[in-house]
Amino acid sequence: MSDLIKKASLAKATTTSLATSTTKEKNEALELLSKALRDKKEFIIAENQKDIERGRANGLHESLIDRLVLNEKRIKDMADALLQLVELEDPIGNVLESWKRPNDLEIEKVRVPIGVVGMIYEARPNVTIDAASLCLKTGNAVLLRGSSSAIHSNTALVKVIHDALRQSSLPSDAVQLLEDTSRETASKMFKLNEYLDVLIPRGGKKLIDTVVANSSVPVLETGAGNCHLFIDETASKKMAIEIAINAKTQRPSVCNAIETILVQKQWASQYLKDLLFALQEAGVEIHGDEVIAENNDTVTLATEEDYETEYLDKIVAMKVVDTVEDAIDHINRYGTNHSEAIISENNENVVAFMNEVDAAAVYHNASTRFTDGFEFGFGAEIGISTQKLHARGPMGLEALTSTKYLLHGNGQIK
Amino acid sequence: MSDLIKKASLAKATTTSLATSTTKEKNEALELLSKALRDKKEFIIAENQKDIERGRANGLHESLIDRLVLNEKRIKDMADALLQLVELEDPIGNVLESWKRPNDLEIEKVRVPIGVVGMIYEARPNVTIDAASLCLKTGNAVLLRGSSSAIHSNTALVKVIHDALRQSSLPSDAVQLLEDTSRETASKMFKLNEYLDVLIPRGGKKLIDTVVANSSVPVLETGAGNCHLFIDETASKKMAIEIAINAKTQRPSVCNAIETILVQKQWASQYLKDLLFALQEAGVEIHGDEVIAENNDTVTLATEEDYETEYLDKIVAMKVVDTVEDAIDHINRYGTNHSEAIISENNENVVAFMNEVDAAAVYHNASTRFTDGFEFGFGAEIGISTQKLHARGPMGLEALTSTKYLLHGNGQIK
Numbered sequence: 079m080s081d082l083i084k085k086a087s088l089a090k091a092t093t094t095s096l097a098t099s100t101t102k103e104k105n106e107a108l109e110l111l112s113k114a115l116r117d118k119k120e121f122i123i124a125e126n127q128k129d130i131e132r133g134r135a136n137g138l139h140e141s142l143i144d145r146l147v148l149n150e151k152r153i154k155d156m157a158d159a160l161l162q163l164v165e166l167e168d169p170i171g172n173v174l175e176s177w178k179r180p181n182d183l184e185i186e187k188v189r190v191p192i193g194v195v196g197m198i199y200e201a202r203p204n205v206t207i208d209a210a211s212l213c214l215k216t217g218n219a220v221l222l223r224g225s226s227s228a229i230h231s232n233t234a235l236v237k238v239i240h241d242a243l244r245q246s247s248l249p250s251d252a253v254q255l256l257e258d259t260s261r262e263t264a265s266k267m268f269k270l271n272e273y274l275d276v277l278i279p280r281g282g283k284k285l286i287d288t289v290v291a292n293s294s295v296p297v298l299e300t301g302a303g304n305c306h307l308f309i310d311e312t313a314s315k316k317m318a319i320e321i322a323i324n325a326k327t328q329r330p331s332v333c334n335a336i337e338t339i340l341v342q343k344q345w346a347s348q349y350l351k352d353l354l355f356a357l358q359e360a361g362v363e364i365h366g367d368e369v370i371a372e373n374n375d376t377v378t379l380a381t382e383e384d385y386e387t388e389y390l391d392k393i394v395a396m397k398v399v400d401t402v403e404d405a406i407d408h409i410n411r412y413g414t415n416h417s418e419a420i421i422s423e424n425n426e427n428v429v430a431f432m433n434e435v436d437a438a439a440v441y442h443n444a445s446t447r448f449t450d451g452f453e454f455g456f457g458a459e460i461g462i463s464t465q466k467l468h469a470r471g472p473m474g475l476e477a478l479t480s481t482k483y484l485l486h487g488n489g490q491i492k
Numbered sequence: 493m494s495d496l497i498k499k500a501s502l503a504k505a506t507t508t509s510l511a512t513s514t515t516k517e518k519n520e521a522l523e524l525l526s527k528a529l530r531d532k533k534e535f536i537i538a539e540n541q542k543d544i545e546r547g548r549a550n551g552l553h554e555s556l557i558d559r560l561v562l563n564e565k566r567i568k569d570m571a572d573a574l575l576q577l578v579e580l581e582d583p584i585g586n587v588l589e590s591w592k593r594p595n596d597l598e599i600e601k602v603r604v605p606i607g608v609v610g611m612i613y614e615a616r617p618n619v620t621i622d623a624a625s626l627c628l629k630t631g632n633a634v635l636l637r638g639s640s641s642a643i644h645s646n647t648a649l650v651k652v653i654h655d656a657l658r659q660s661s662l663p664s665d666a667v668q669l670l671e672d673t674s675r676e677t678a679s680k681m682f683k684l685n686e687y688l689d690v691l692i693p694r695g696g697k698k699l700i701d702t703v704v705a706n707s708s709v710p711v712l713e714t715g716a717g718n719c720h721l722f723i724d725e726t727a728s729k730k731m732a733i734e735i736a737i738n739a740k741t742q743r744p745s746v747c748n749a750i751e752t753i754l755v756q757k758q759w760a761s762q763y764l765k766d767l768l769f770a771l772q773e774a775g776v777e778i779h780g781d782e783v784i785a786e787n788n789d790t791v792t793l794a795t796e797e798d799y800e801t802e803y804l805d806k807i808v809a810m811k812v813v814d815t816v817e818d819a820i821d822h823i824n825r826y827g828t829n830h831s832e833a834i835i836s837e838n839n840e841n842v843v844a845f846m847n848e849v850d851a852a853a854v855y856h857n858a859s860t861r862f863t864d865g866f867e868f869g870f871g872a873e874i875g876i877s878t879q880k881l882h883a884r885g886p887m888g889l890e891a892l893t894s895t896k897y898l899l900h901g902n903g904q905i906k
Contacts (some may be wrong), residue, residue: 094824094848179869183858193850194882271657271704275880288730290685294705298882317903324905331793410508432898438606444597444901451904454897455593466606466689466894468882480880483868484846489731491738492867 082263084157086273089194090250096217097191099248099334101168104215107246111211112160114242119153126203133227140358143372145201148231156207157177163215166457169476170217184486186339192480196267198283198289203231206247209280210239210253212458213429219252220300221274223267225459226259233257265384280461298477300461303416304388305446306430307352308405311344313421317443320348321421325445327360331390334417334449338395339384340405345371346398357394366396385412394399402427406418406434407491414435415464419445436462500687503608503633505541506663511605511630513662515582518629521660526574528656533567540617547641559615562645565645572623577629580770580871582630583890598900605631606894607689610681612637612703613671614695617645617715623694624667626872630892633666637681640673647671669671681684682707689894694875697802710883712891714875717830718745718802720862722819722845723767728833731857732763733770735835739859741774745804747876748863752799752809754819757783759813769806782811799826816841820848827851829878830845830859852878852885 079087086157092268108176115122115346126148133143169189174185195218197209206222224232235479236255243250256263268277271294276296290297307325309318325336341350346369357364363372365380384395385408399405402420409418419441420431432440439449458472463469469477474490493501505755529536538727540562545558583603590600598625609632617747620636638646650669657664661796670677682691685708692712693703721739723732732755760783771778778784779794791810798809799822813819816834823832834845835853846854853863861887864875870888875885883891 093850096818096845097850114809162554177869179862179867183862184549185674185868201859268859269705275832291683291708294707296879298881317781318902320905323545396596406508433512436507436511437896439897439899441899442901444899444904445906448593448597448899449897453593454599465710467712469894471897481884482851483853483885485853485855485858485862487856489728489734490858490862492859 080257080266081328082256082266082270082278083273084320085256086194086221086270086415088251089221090252092219092425092437093191093193095249096214096219096252097170099169099217103247104168104217106209107214107243107248107421108160108164110246111207111239112157114152114238115157115160115207118238119150119320121233122148122153122234122238123150124293126231126342128230129203129228138227142201142227146203146228146231146368148203149238152204156204159208162188162310163211163279163458166475167481168213168215172489174332174481181490182488184253184487184489186484187481188484189476189479190482192478194219194221194273194486195478196221196223196277196295197268198264198267198277198285199225200285201225201228203235204227205280206232206235207239207291210236212475214248214252218478220254222253222255223259223264224255229257229259245469268295271295275345278460282482297474298461298463299465301416301464302388302414303462303464304338304412304414305334305336305417306340306409306413306419306421307336307399307446308340308409308418310402310405310420310424310427311342311423312423312427313345314348314423318421319353319446320344321419321443322353322362323356325391325419326357326362326394326447328447329393332447333388334446335390336394336419336446337387337389338397338412340399340408342402342405343398343400350398361392363393364396365393367397367398367490370396386438388414402430404467406431409435409437417449418426419444438462452474495679496670496680496684497566497670497687498519498719499670500608500684502759503635503668504687507605507631509663510628510633510666511584511614515659517586518631519578521628521657521662521840522574522578522625524660525621525653525656526571528652529567529571529574531566532652536562536567536645536648536652538566539716539821542646543617543642552641556615556641556837557813559643560617566618570618573622574625577625580629581888582629583893584673584740585905588895591656591862596902597904598899599834600898602894602898603890603893604896606892608633608635608687610635610637610679610684610688610691610709610893612681612691612693612695612699613639613640613698615639617649617904619694620646620649620669621653623692624650626874626889626892630889633668633669633894635681637669637670637673639677643671643673645892666735679706682709685709686854692874711877712877713879715830715878716802716828717749717876717878718752718800718826718828719748719750720752720754720819720823720827720833721750721833721860722754722816722823722832722834723756723759724816724836724838724841725756726820726837726841727759728765728837729763732759732835735768735779735833735857735859736767737770737774739833739861740771740776740808741806742859742861744806746861747802749861750809750833750860751803753824754811754813754822756816756819757812757814765850771847774807777807778810779807781810781812784810802828816844820845823849823851830876831855832862833858852876
């Protein structure tokens with residue numbers, strides 16, 4: 079039996095026990111893990127050091143080395159996050175609906191764990207703790223496949239998880255880490271429908287696209303964000319500029335930052351120069367259409383490719399449009415169904431925009447930067463779904479659950 | 493451009509219009525379609541006749557010919573079903589949750605259409621009307637891929653749909669039928685993530701398995717039902733026998749019929765002979781373990797394969813077990829997570845069974861035959877999901893919807 083099948087079976091064998099664990103038992107396990115992380119920080123840091131040394135020897139870029147590092151601060155953050163997770167309401171067991179049929183059959187729809195979650199992720203080793211703890215809180219087993227560059231760190235963290243779980247009432251086999259990080263094994267994981275109920279890729283676009291294209295196991299897709307801001311003819315100049323700067327520059331590398339600004343032509347004729355000035359003051363490079371370029375000689379002329387690009391950098395595409403419908407058409411053509419915003423004081427435009435733009439989160443008079451599990455108040459985030467099945471937008475604990483119908487009868491036959 | 497891409501594009505181009513259609517507009521279209529089916533029944537029957545003649549010429553089995561037939565009665569049933577669908581509540585636009593964040597940002601979660609549904613189905617041409625109408629009611633466009641053996645019938649039905657939609661406020665391009673029914677084109681449809689938001693296979697296990705194994709488009713899987721009945725030591729003899737007979741024989745060919753009966757040993761020592769007698773009176777062939785076989789010399793000895801088999805016929809596997817936990821273990825090992833039942837008067841056993849059995853629907857003292865969208869009171873059924881993401885168990889109109897967050901601000905920045 080391969081390591082993959084062995085670990086997938088061990089994880090699956092724990093699902094009944096996990097599904098019937100109480101909230102108290104799950105929270106105790108998370109508290110034990112939080113304490114274990116603090117107690118074993120020297121061990122974790124020493125193992126992490128091996129990954130860092132190998133990374134440096136292999137010429138890994140310092141920005142990637144930085145993502146690998148586990149230091150006292152980062153371990154404390156992980157331990158603190160576990161205690162915050164303890165405080166969150168446990169969704170498992172909640173009765174979502176209940177009703178009685180004319181034949182007296184009583185039907186309850188209750189929230190249950192998904193079963194076994196497969197998690198495929200890139201370098202950051204903190205995802206190991208994050209994924210394992212979110213799965214445990216929701217009564218799921220998890221099969222982790224991290225990056226080969228973080229294998230010592232991940233192995234150390236899973237050892238700490240297992241030691242903590244052995245002191246708890248939860249089965250320690252609930253968390254499994256694949257030691258074999260080859261692509262061949264990952265490809266087999268994509269097809270492991272017999273053991274895995276869902277696959278969650280966490281990482282760059284290439285990883286996610288590979289998982290989506292090749293998995294027969296259902297995937298929770300967390301996709302790219304080519305997000306837009308549309309400023310209509312009635313938009314407040316101050317609000318539009320503040321939100322444009324915030325949504326573009328507050329953290330350009332994240333998926334909910336904007337990549338294109340669409341400006342209605344009347345607004346542009348009055349305030350475009352001010353907006354361009356503010357963006358450039360903030361260090362943003364502008365790729366604009368001809369109207370924009372006419373207003374400012376440092377603007378690069380935008381191409382079709384600009385409108386398709388998620389820059390994830392201090393660059394923005396800009397275009398002047400005639401109407402809200404033109405803005406909606408542009409967004410539905412080039413957007414990635416993530417987060418889109420309109421700045422407007424005209425109710426008709428706002429209603430059209432919010433109803434017709436096809437995205438997980440559509441904003442009126444606010445920055446797109448709020449598309450985030452914590453900003454939404456979920457207290458946790460699995461990722462931001464850009465697909466339409468199961469979960470859409472920021473995913474909290476509920477995204478890691480399924481439902482089950484319980485039917486109570488007194489001898490009903492059909 | 494291929495016919496596939498052309499039709500997928502046409503369908504996708506209607507999604508904004510469909511998503512903003514009112515309930516009144518959608519219901520009017522369904523009423524027009526109901527009337528059109530009645531008005532054009534001669535045309536439909538004449539086109540259907542071509543499929544039947546070709547089927548007979550190709551030596552198609554009469555049971556498959558029967559599935560193909562559209563006669564006056566079946567056309568009337570389809571037209572009536574459309575009027576029933578009009579009566580159902582439209583889920584689109586429902587506000588599922590709304591809350592305000594500390595920064596005054598208001599968040600609403602609203603129900604929206606999925607977008608474009610891809611439907612792959614086998615011979616029955618009535619699925620064409622069923623799938624199209626359920627999609628229209630929920631504001632979805634649909635790309636239909638039926639069987640080559642029903643191509644004349646499906647083409648005729650889609651012509652009737654288009655004629656009806658042209659008189660309505662809905663875009664007639666919302667319903668598209670692929671004329672090319674080759675496997676090669678179906679395989680391309682599996683990978684059409686750019687146009688399709690979901691694929692729904694309707695048909696036999698082989699079709700569903702092929703779609704699940706090969707699709708990168710998310711699949712709503714409606715799977716097989718290897719369902720069980722467990723009779724514990726406290727079960728009423730009369731109720732247990734009535735439910736066993738009903739769940740096995742009322743319609744053996746459907747997925748929610750039982751395939752294995754597990755009998756607790758004390759109950760078996762008292763009543764097994766009566767149960768075996770009742771099953772054999774009802775014409776059921778029994779494949780039992782050694783204890784069962786000892787009780788009745790017409791019982792075939794069950795093999796491992798029997799416990800894995802969805803007979804879909806008047807055959808049942810039977811096994812005597814010691815405890816409720818043994819029953820749960822057997823079910824979680826051999827079941828397909830569809831519908832499972834316990835007959836018991838012992839609350840502890842019932843709670844253990846309902847919590848620990850991993851299935852879409854778990855019954856206490858009732859027949860598994862109620863796992864059905866109509867029996868659940870949904871008024872419609874897309875299928876019965878045996879996967880855990882998006883929808884589980886009988887799927888009504890809500891399974892054809894997604895959600896969207898609408899955020900109302902007054903200038904919030906992060």
